[in-house]
Amino acid sequence: QKEVEQDPGPLSVPEGAIVSLNCTYSNSAFQYFMWYRQYSRKGPELLMYTYSSGNKEDGRFTAQVDKSSKYISLFIRDSQPSDSATYLCAMTGTAAGNKLTFGGGTRVLVKP
């Protein structure tokens, strides 16, 4: 079993819909959670960074962390074709020495 599980997709939604992404993990020591967006042939771009459980909102993006269930989510409201990309969750903890453990990524396609 992988340490971080993420559905590879592809997830296809119509423009304007809410995109819902999630990851599950097994290591209870993870405390810091990140979501990255990666366009084809580009480096990952940090979208959201959260510490411990709770919600965080930034524009059209909302990140949720439920440590009791070992489950994190990213919601994208009013999705645009430019949101079409691969979304990677990543996480780490103080014992990991800043090393990130990544999910496999979910490919998202927003159709106009």
Place this chain on the structure above:
Amino acid sequence: GAVVSQHPSRVICKSGTSVKIECRSLDFQATTMFWYRQFPKKSLMLMATSNEGSKATYEQGVEKDKFLINHASLTLSTLTVTSAHPEDSSFYICSVIQGGSYEQYFGPGTRLTVT
């Protein structure tokens, strides 16, 4: 967020030659940099952790004599792929973190093709 550059963005080299990839942190001093490689449609695989002024720490299975890392300053780390072979063809990406933070910022990546 941090601004990270990589040079070159893509490189083609012949088998047996060496290639150097530069990673620069443009807007803060990065005490730690990471090097990853990524295969098509796959997630990132950590190769090594680079700390300024000390030897890099390599992940299990990564040959340190083949992938030479030099973190000579707080804004520059280099990855040299020595005696490159076609199986070294990949997308290489660096990332930086600022001291005391867990947020990692990635460079745009370097696509290496070995013929």
